[in-house]
Amino acid sequence: MLEYTPDRRPTGGLRLPAHKEASTAQPIARGFVPRTLVLALQQHQGPPTTPVVRRGERVLRGQVVARARALRSAAVHASTSGHVRAIEDRLVPSVHAVHRTRCIVIDADGEDEPLPPGAGSAWPEDPEKQLKSIRDGGIVGLGGGVFPTAEKLGPQTPCKVLIINGVECEPYISCDDMLMREAAAEIVDGALIMRELLAAPECIVAVERDKPQAIEALLEAGRASGDASLRLADIPTIYPTGGERQLVEMLTGEEVPSTHYPSEIGYICQNVGTAFAVHRLVRAGEPLLSRVVTVAGDGIARPQNVETPIGTPIGELIEFCGGYRGDVDRLILGGSMMGYALPNDEMPITKGSNCLIAAARTEVRQDFSERFCIRCGNCGTACPARLLPQELLRAARDNDHALLDEFGLTDCIECGCCDVICPSHIPLTEVFRNAKFAHARYQRQEVFSAETQQRFRRHEERERADVQRGKDLQDQIRHEVETDEPARQQAIEAAIERARQRRSQDTDSE
């Protein structure tokens, strides 16, 4: 396995303090079994799954509780054995915000009884069936995007490079780092399986330079795997080079067009956690039942990484890590840059939750007083998508949608760099998020207006056609009247003649 450093400099981005020392001090805590499970039916980007269990039914660990129909989906499994208490709507954290969705609530019985060994299906040979079993194994992208892995590994544009993303550049999050240190061999094996499935000529594992133990472990595992074409790229510690688009530009120099996904131009990015899950599914036949979650922040007694069963309520996870310490100002799901604040801690951990920060008052932004923009351009320099946030801010506040298109609002990845570097403390990311909603509504209205114009044009054509048909009819009648006018005249006279003769016969007969 060849280690190299890409010779490109990332565009924009910030060097942020990592805040990862506390959570990487001890190894991943394993063997945690929660008391209850709340399994959301939709824990991936795509259509929701349908439940296959009823209330009161007993389920075992690893048993499918919700089946996925389309390929663009992923099944949901019971992460521990127990009884299904109810199937109801609950508040569940998704990729961008908290939303209400149907969940299966299971009361764990504490035995954690697994399925009988023969139950798991063996790893099939034919690639089509392999994708189906990945989907039925509930494997999704664990980097935070929760895109169904089956659909991403499926046949579309031929894959040029498979990128295993272990960059993890956002502060506080360290689940990938610990996973790479402790399970490097499994990750490399999972990567090779995926590469075989995609028939990708190249495979690059990307790790940030500030994770030496992880790089060491991966190099060791890479040499052991004996695959020569595997490469490891160490990436400068600049946020947000971990984003798909930024990583593709960093590793290949090619820019993903703003209207496409990286997978559509041949670059498949998979998180190290996903590679590990694929390995577990193929080698041990075990579906995605748990994931490593970083629990960090000054408000936690024992910050650490925990292998958490999917569906564990956050409150129980925090209890496992020693509960809160001091006054916790904010509970953030995700990193301190792109994560969002949770209203309470009763919500469950989903497949996409990679980090939980119980932030004390000093760790998070307190004052939201905003000044005028002094056009210093720092945000433009820090923007990884090379946008001009100060112009976007002005267009958004003026809600001038043509200008928003021109300055590339839809290309904003909401990484938050411009917010952090702005000397006037303007909440730029929040402004852009709201502007995106308004912009989407504006675009829908434009499409609706164009359709209406078409419908009105068809309506007018049909009316003109009716009027035209009316005129044609009249012309036809007038034509007929003129051409056979003499014939009609004779017919009338003949009729009069007959009438006169009949009358004369009546008078003769009297």
Added chain:
Amino acid sequence: MRFDVAPGPHTAPIASVPITMRRVLYALAPAALAHVWFFGSGFAINFVVATVTALAAEAAVLRLRRRPTRVPLNDCSAIVTAALLSFAIPPLAPWWIPAFGAFCAIVVAKHLYGGLGRNLFNPAMVGYVVLLISFPAELTQWIPPRMGDLDYQHLAFLAHLSYSLTGALPTDVTVDALTRATPLDLVKEGLRSAQTYSEIRAGSLFGGIAGRGWEWINSFIALGGLYLLYTGTIRWQIPIMLLVGLLFPATLLWLFDPDRFATPGFHLFSGATLLGAFFIATDPVSAAESDRGRLIYGAGIGFLTYCIRTWGGYPDGMAFSVLLMNSAVPLIDRYTRPRIYGRD
């Protein structure tokens, strides 16, 4: 347990406007001390008068427009404007010169457009140009540096203060005795009257590279500038390109005809070159916004300064070229937008 919900990135911002402005003031401090050391207390008096007028004018305008006065006042951008203005005007200027200059800068150039961040032109330069054009006499009353071997008369602090406030001079001293032309004036008049540059340089007011006293002040300014660059308060595009825009034609023409053109070193260390490069042109509000735009903006100021100094009527063209490029900024911004990621 319930928590409060706040939007957006949770990391606290790492910069703020007051810190930026205060850093600029710290960077200017050594040069200000050198100015007082070489040219007497004139600078200090002007600075105090300008700052008081600037803050008073800002407070008055904000109260007149019923706007909160506490936040804008403590970002001390008005003090930075006053400081830059005091560097530009001669030490021996009556009190109403800095006062009127600061008034024009703050009220006309800044608050008529809506306050910090909205002004189109650099306030300090607008104030200075208004003074330069309306009161040319007072604006040329420069005094020679207080060097050991120079035997020019100098005013003590109290005499200076009384002249500034009342215009009255001690009995045996006249204004003409005190004032001397600046090195830039000497060079321009000398070259115009067919003297060769080396003859002019031989004059007593000239030190190692440029005007005596001024060399030191400008080196301290350069020091302050490097501090700003190091702390990231300003970025390298504008200062470097300004110096390139100025020194490139200077060296070219100097190599072409050393007698009729001043040396690049002289241009670098005289007049407001370094002050303009690190403090005036890098005013974020009136400068171009994208990095490419700043390259053009800086180079433009440097080149125009050189043209005005060599062929123009005024000794130091920095103020005029800053305003000229400020008026070109909207066009520069429109045509130097960075290419968005993923779009051709």
Added chain:
Amino acid sequence: MAELMLVIIGAALVNNFVLVQFLGLCPFIGASRRLEGALGMALATGLVLTTASGISYLVDRLLLIPFDVEYLRLLAFILVIGAAVQLTEQMTRKLSPLLHRVLGLYIPLIASNCAVLGVALLNSTANRSLIAALFYGAGAAIGFGLVLALLAGLRERAEFADVPKPFQGHAIAFITAGIMSLAFLGFTGFVRL
């Protein structure tokens, strides 16, 4: 050749028609609300300026002086300028209908632009060759166009500034133009004509 360059720089920058000689102020303020309109106006006025200065110079040298009817100079020049404006009007209506609509009334108003008449008269009084007159007209056109584009850019940016009520609209435009003319005074003494 250098002398011609000096004529252009002189007309465009040093004694700029709008900001130093204060000629042609009404279209300068009127047409500079939007940058596209301003660029269109700059082109139209530039076309009129160059053609009018050329033709008026010929009319002056070939018609007025031989028949020594120089007292009719003003009338003849107005005729020439009117024709040039009508020519520009036709071209904009045919080539870019949108620009014609955006500028609307301002194209015929070029005829009343004192910079255009100014160039024609200045050309005739100063004894210059035809080429110098054309360059002088071109310099005036460049100067007018440059300054109009600059002000349009500044005014578009001033729209976002929260200008106090009494200064909104044309007032802030005049103040901006005033500061620009301050800046252009830096060019005084540049060209010793």
Added chain:
Amino acid sequence: MLIGTVVLAGLALGLCAVLVLTDRLLPAGRDRVAEQVESLLPRIQCAQCGYPGCRPYAEAIAAGEADINRCPPGGEDTVRRLAEFLGREVVALDTTLGSASMNRVARIDEHNCIGCNRCVPVCPVDAVVGVQQTIHAVIAAHCTGCEICLAHCPVDCIDLIPRDA
């Protein structure tokens, strides 16, 4: 004196000749301004601007006869877009013309509809479905909220509800 008038008359005639010549030579440019103006309007054909549809209103604006603030469904946004496109002053919206808005759709009250079929032909986008003697219905996805059918219903059973209700 005579020479002066002759010179001026000659000059004037010469210039006119040139102008007539250029007028014929220049190619007639295609006038797409009306099309572009129409693409800025909401195009829901509500005719509340006083013109029978958006195209005639766009042509009137392009010709300079109509003012740019006569489009109720477009609101302030359309006025600003038209002002920016045509380089004119932004004028306050004329609110007396009507209150059509794309955020509302028509709904026929099934209890009162007598199947008179008068609303179907007047709907500019054929969003009302139904034949004589049957209860009619509005396709919400196609309805633009232009309020034209409201006036034609003899039993007044059509009312406007928010679009995403």
